Amino acid sequence: MISYGNYKKFNREERVVMMKHVTFKNANIEMKGDLYTQENFDESKKYPAIVAVHPGGAVKEQVSGLYSKRMAEMGYxxxxxDASHQGESGGEPRxxxxxxxxxxxxxxxxxxLSTLSYVDMEKVGVLGICAGGGYSIxxxxxxxxxxxxATISAFDIGAGFRGDGMLGGLEAxxxxxxxxxxxxxxxxxxxxSLYITYVPNTEEEAKANPMVLMKEAYDYYRTPRAQHPNSTNKLLFTSLDKIIAFSAFGFVPTLLTQPILAIVGSEAxxxxxxxxAIELANSPKELFxxxxxxxxxxxxxxEYVNQAVNKLGEFFGGNL
Structure with missing residues (x-):
């Protein structure tokens, strides 16, 4: 990765992708993002665009950035x-x-995206990962x-916390x-303010946690594998009432009119x-x-990301 004006350059298998830091607003909150394009894209032309939405507690430099680079390689x-209140984006409380x-x-x-002359606003897709998948739907x-x-390892964060989910049952x-x-x-x-964690903070905590997902999440977020200083593993405790009340898929049968692709690992x-999500959808749909x-x-x-990217290219290519 090298500097290139206001962009950074990524070169993988002869396909060069440029990344530029950008700023936009969510009401009064200043949002920070990374915009990925092919090196030789022509600003006088129109291109399809993808918004990549990261998991809860993640930042743009992790999985959503990886998939964004791969989509840019294909010409998107x-x-x-970064979500509001998190990462480099603004918003209080943190x-x-x-x-x-x-x-x-x-x-x-x-x-x-609508302010960018080279984005075709009739060809905008969204790609959400984990809780970002639930938010995207x-x-x-x-x-x-x-x-x-499209989603990768979709997670309805509200349903995940309610009932027999992350908190351990209805009574809890x-x-x-x-x-x-x-x-x-x-x-x-x-x-x-009180803060809790999204995932185990230490190897010992991960080993003691009975949930396979939490052991996996520790390895991804809290080790050099993907750890990033802006992904602090802090969750404001008073977020939980809002999370518990949220239903990502509640109106999918009636209001989801767009094609949907859900990509998931067979062992997830x-x-x-x-x-x-796929069962509820009445629009064109596929579980991969x-x-x-x-x-x-x-x-x-x-080996898994490559399969997902190939499928995403097929899906977005046929629907944008």
Whole structure:
């Protein structure tokens, strides 16, 4: 990777991709993104574009940036960005995970694309990974500038936390909501904010965690494999009431009119979310399983990423 004016240059297998840091707004929040293009793209022409949406707690330099580079290699304008309140993007309080704002981030990214003369606004797709997949599907329900939606290891963060999900059952979920309510009162009266983690912070915590996904997530986010200083593994505790109340797929049967592709590893313990989204959809749809891949393996393992990218090229090529 070398400097190239306001861009950085990536060269992989003779296909050169340029990346430029960009800024746009979600209401009063300044958003930070990376815009990927082929080196020789012509600003006087129109190109299809992809908005890449990162997982909860991730940043644009991780999996969404990787897939953006690969989409740019195929000739798309690709935008990866940090969620509001996270990474390099603005927004207070810090480390808030608010699903409603995450969906609005996607709309704001599309607003930004509309200011670029070389983007064909009739050919805009969205690609979401993990919780970003759930947010992408939810955005497509009402954001009809999105013409096609694809997901990698999709995760409905609300459903994942409710009931028998991440919090350990309905009773624990209700108790968490009581704790959030108490925390809001405490913060209002001067107590410091409470932060929890998305994934285990140490190898010991990962080994002790019974969830395979959490062990995988530790290896991706908290080791040199993909660790980034802007991905701090902090989640504002008072995010949880907003997360628990969110349903990514609630209106899919009636409001999703765009083609949808859900890519999932055959060994992913989150595969049910992708299967559910496809089952609910009444628009053109496809579930594509990558044999042998787990949830996190789809983020960066070359043999699995290559299969996903080939399928994404086929899907977006036929629908944008």
């Amino acid at each position: 304008i690709a935008l990866a960005f 480390y808030l995970e608010n699903p409603t704002e995450r969906v609005e981030d996607i709309r704001s990214a599309i607003d930004y 939810n955005a497509a329900l009402t954001e009809k500038r999105i013409k096609a939606v 979920t209700l108790e968490t909501l009581n704790k959030v309510a108490a925390m809001r009162s405490a913060q209002t009266n001067g107590e410091d 313990n989150t595969k049910g979310f992708s299967e559910n 399983e990558v044999k042998g891949a787990t949830h996190i393996a789809m983020y960066d393992v070359p």
